[in-house]
Amino acid sequence: MSALPAPPSKARTTVWSLIAGLVILACLVFLDVDWGALLGLPRSTWEYGVLMFSDPTWEKLPRALFETWRSISMAWLGAILCVAASIPLGMLAAHGVGPTWLRTILRGIFAVIRAVPEVIIALILLTVTGLTPFTGALALGIAGIGTQGKWVYETIESLSDDASEAVAAAGGGKIAVLRWALWPAALPTLMSFALYRFELNIRMSAVLGLVGAGGIGSMLSNYTNFREWGTVGMLLIVVIVATMLVDLVSGAIRRRIMEGSRARGLVRSR
Amino acid sequence: MTNTAHAAGASASAAWPIRLENASVTYPNGTAALKNVTLTIEPGEIVAIVGLSGSGKSTLIRTVNGLVPVTSGSVTVGPHEVSRLRGRALRELRSNVGMIFQAFNLAERVNVYRNTLVGRFAGQNAFRSFFGIASPEDRQIALDALDSVGMLDKVWTRAGSLSGGQKQRVAIARALSQDPRVMLADEPVASLDPPTAHAVMHELTRLNAERGLTVLVNLHLMDLARDYTTRMIGLRSGEVVYDGPAASASDADFEQIYGRRIQPQDRLGAS
Amino acid sequence: MTLVLPPKPRTWPKTLGIAAALAVFTLLTCLPAIGGVELDFAAIAKNWRHGASKLAQLAQPDFSFLPRTWIPMLETIQMAIIGAAAAALVSVPLTLWAARPSNPNSVTRGIVRAVINVIRSVPDLVYATILVALTGVGALPGLITLFLFDLGVVVKLVSEAIDSDKHAYLEAGHAAGATQFQLNRALTLPQSLPLFANQWLYALELNVRISAILGIVGAGGIGRLLNERFGFYAYDDVSIIILEILVVVILIEVVSNLLRRRLA
Numbered sequence: 001m002s003a004l005p006a007p008p009s010k011a012r013t014t015v016w017s018l019i020a021g022l023v024i025l026a027c028l029v030f031l032d033v034d035w036g037a038l039l040g041l042p043r044s045t046w047e048y049g050v051l052m053f054s055d056p057t058w059e060k061l062p063r064a065l066f067e068t069w070r071s072i073s074m075a076w077l078g079a080i081l082c083v084a085a086s087i088p089l090g091m092l093a094a095h096g097v098g099p100t101w102l103r104t105i106l107r108g109i110f111a112v113i114r115a116v117p118e119v120i121i122a123l124i125l126l127t128v129t130g131l132t133p134f135t136g137a138l139a140l141g142i143a144g145i146g147t148q149g150k151w152v153y154e155t156i157e158s159l160s161d162d163a164s165e166a167v168a169a170a171g172g173g174k175i176a177v178l179r180w181a182l183w184p185a186a187l188p189t190l191m192s193f194a195l196y197r198f199e200l201n202i203r204m205s206a207v208l209g210l211v212g213a214g215g216i217g218s219m220l221s222n223y224t225n226f227r228e229w230g231t232v233g234m235l236l237i238v239v240i241v242a243t244m245l246v247d248l249v250s251g252a253i254r255r256r257i258m259e260g261s262r263a264r265g266l267v268r269s270r
Numbered sequence: 271m272t273n274t275a276h277a278a279g280a281s282a283s284a285a286w287p288i289r290l291e292n293a294s295v296t297y298p299n300g301t302a303a304l305k306n307v308t309l310t311i312e313p314g315e316i317v318a319i320v321g322l323s324g325s326g327k328s329t330l331i332r333t334v335n336g337l338v339p340v341t342s343g344s345v346t347v348g349p350h351e352v353s354r355l356r357g358r359a360l361r362e363l364r365s366n367v368g369m370i371f372q373a374f375n376l377a378e379r380v381n382v383y384r385n386t387l388v389g390r391f392a393g394q395n396a397f398r399s400f401f402g403i404a405s406p407e408d409r410q411i412a413l414d415a416l417d418s419v420g421m422l423d424k425v426w427t428r429a430g431s432l433s434g435g436q437k438q439r440v441a442i443a444r445a446l447s448q449d450p451r452v453m454l455a456d457e458p459v460a461s462l463d464p465p466t467a468h469a470v471m472h473e474l475t476r477l478n479a480e481r482g483l484t485v486l487v488n489l490h491l492m493d494l495a496r497d498y499t500t501r502m503i504g505l506r507s508g509e510v511v512y513d514g515p516a517a518s519a520s521d522a523d524f525e526q527i528y529g530r531r532i533q534p535q536d537r538l539g540a541s
Numbered sequence: 542m543t544l545v546l547p548p549k550p551r552t553w554p555k556t557l558g559i560a561a562a563l564a565v566f567t568l569l570t571c572l573p574a575i576g577g578v579e580l581d582f583a584a585i586a587k588n589w590r591h592g593a594s595k596l597a598q599l600a601q602p603d604f605s606f607l608p609r610t611w612i613p614m615l616e617t618i619q620m621a622i623i624g625a626a627a628a629a630l631v632s633v634p635l636t637l638w639a640a641r642p643s644n645p646n647s648v649t650r651g652i653v654r655a656v657i658n659v660i661r662s663v664p665d666l667v668y669a670t671i672l673v674a675l676t677g678v679g680a681l682p683g684l685i686t687l688f689l690f691d692l693g694v695v696v697k698l699v700s701e702a703i704d705s706d707k708h709a710y711l712e713a714g715h716a717a718g719a720t721q722f723q724l725n726r727a728l729t730l731p732q733s734l735p736l737f738a739n740q741w742l743y744a745l746e747l748n749v750r751i752s753a754i755l756g757i758v759g760a761g762g763i764g765r766l767l768n769e770r771f772g773f774y775a776y777d778d779v780s781i782i783i784l785e786i787l788v789v790v791i792l793i794e795v796v797s798n799l800l801r802r803r804l805a
Contacts, residue, residue, distance in 0.1 A: 023622065038681060073576065076570045116787065210757075
């Protein structure tokens with residue numbers, strides 16, 4: 001048998017794994033947690049699960065549906081606001097559309113908004129519009145601009161230059177390029193992202209409800225505090241079903257949009 | 271059934287025959303890929319199956335190790351009737367049938383050694399599988415197999431960084447480490463350039479000559495079939511239209527198999 | 542010469558229909574009577590000064606408050622790391638069960654996917670609120686919340702990525718007589734490692750942002766301090782806390798990008 005070459009050194013991966021392991025271990029050891037409670041968790045989950053789901057309080061369902069529509073409305077209006085703001089701003093932040101200084105400022109604003117959690121934006125807005133669903137919608141709208149704006153300029157930059165060059169060659173200015181080349185090509189992807197923002201907002205709106213903006217979140221928070229587990233169980237079922245429904249419908253619409261645009265050659269299929 | 275370790279070049283376990291009787295395969299979407307095929311391949315034969323894409327070659331070769339089940343008729347490999355096997359028995363049959371593919375089918379991010387070791391998985395126990403620790407015997411078998419195809423110097427390289435010809439040789443090593451009775455090759459050289467293609471075909475012929483393995487090769491190029499195999503079976507639209515010695519197959523025979531005139535791309539060219 | 546044009550395709554009925562549907566939907570969301578949102582632009586006009594002054598106050602962080610934030614912030618980071626690590630571990634078998642190439646059994650695959658979908662449908666703060674009622678205030682409910690949230694994210698995204706990839710080596714493995722488990726352990730796992738690593742790091746980034754908030758409902762971390770200071774109208778303290786969260790989030794994103802490139 002010919003000579004067997006030496007196996008490559010595993011020293012580097014071993015060192016890095018050890019470091020990662022030590023970091024995690026350190027976090028575990030120094031975290032002040034009642035680990036005993038963790039052991040008792042399966043049992044208490046079962047007990048509370050039974051309390052919540054063996055006899056859900058369906059009498060309160062109409063109120064739950066009312067609040068669910070409130071959450072959906074917050075999510076929807078927030079999505080509209082977010083998309084309406086992020087599309088023009090995102091376009092300006094894309095390479096080749098606006099001037100460089102504007103691009104840097106806008107991207108910086110997006111990054112800052114992205115880093116600030118939605119709840120904090122909601123808390124700030126509370127002082128202006130009070131503890132209302134409107135505040136929730138505004139918070140969702142503003143908070144989403146960070147991520148949505150980033151997706152918009154990334155989409156624009158990923159478009160092929162062919163159409164833009166054609167318009168420019170025919171004598172069109174920046175606005176013509178935007179209107180006739182970039183906008184039609186980007187539209188399906190942007191619409192898809194808009195719907196996705198709606199899906200994300202649905203989850204977020206329950207969270208905002210917990211800080212008082214109304215909606216199913218606040219109902220959940222109240223009844224959890226009252227320890228009325230039957231109602232909590234019913235509310236959880238409503239939240240799960242509603243979220244899964246929205247995901248299903250929105251996901252299906254998004255797939256149809258992307259398929260249609262792929263068929264028309266607007267989107268490069270991977 | 272123990273897979274005995276063996277040094278390269280020593281005679282392998284006795285080769286198996288392959289028998290198809292009225293084998294038909296109809297896919298769920300309605301396509302009839304094989305229609306009443308009856309064939310017998312004797313142990314130690316090296317046979318080419320020739321035909322255009324869509325003729326049923328891929329389906330035929332996959333009925334031999336059960337990757338595609340027959341919808342009617344039977345397939346017998348050695349003592350096993352493939353159509354009847356499930357689970358553990360099927361895996362045991364497959365461990366005796368080596369197979370290489372057009373796309374090499376290696377895990378690109380994994381090194382050559384571990385790719386070759388896959389051939390030993392059928393006999394490996396759960397403990398070793400879970401921890402990824404091969405027995406010393408399995409390790410030696412895999413290394414020997416790599417050595418016999420000349421790929422030992424690349425044993426610790428990631429499979430993805432090899433050339434096409436090298437990948438196919440690793441695939442052959444993987445099949446060899448099973449100590450198989452039958453070797454299946456589904457268009458093994460279709461993705462390779464002419465010199466490399468000739469090298470791999472030569473490798474298959476060598477395995478057939480030195481170890482007496484029954485070899486079944488799918489090919490779509492006429493000269494490779496004529497040069498490297500002793501018997502040729504022509505398939506067209508799922509039916510056998512030719513079965514005879516490979517060397518004496520004429521251009522007219524090929525035209526009958528292809529169902530059209532011969533074109534330049536049907537020949538590979540000089541090695 | 543008059544040109545004969547082919548008939549112009551009539552797309553306007555469809556576009557009109559979609560626009561009408563959207564308009565009706567939006568209208569329904571603005572009706573407070575059925576639960577819609579009451580658009581109170583008057584409030585903005587009246588109170589925007591409040592918001593502006595709060596923003597101005599927020600722009601003046603009180604750095605002297607920083608020492609009081611160290612321990613809660615550390616707790617936030619610890620929760621984020623442990624939650625991500627635990628989820629990473631459990632996500633491996635679950636993801637392989639949820640993807641078609643690695644789990645041909647459609648029954649078990651369906652069950653795992655259904656469970657993951659249900660887990661994903663519950664928002665993170667909802668988990669936290671209920672868990673706090675179950676186990677009491679502290680870092681434990683926060684840890685479990687992050688664990689569940691990360692599982693939902695990682696399993697869904699990685700299993701979908703595995704589904705959309707080609708896995709030709711699996712056919713060869715089956716042809717050699719190996720079991721699905723052997724192939725997953727030896728081949729599918731190393732092949733999917735970049736996908737996993739990507740999502741684990743993404744989960745870590747998300748964790749830091751979320752765990753900063755969980756404290757609001759008592760699930761540990763800096764959120765509790767944030768809520769408390771907000772309640773006292775101590776906006777300069779609130780401001781320094783927000784700044785701190787921002788810095789940590791950006792740091793984690795930088796580290797995560799570095800790690801991503803090395804693990805790819």
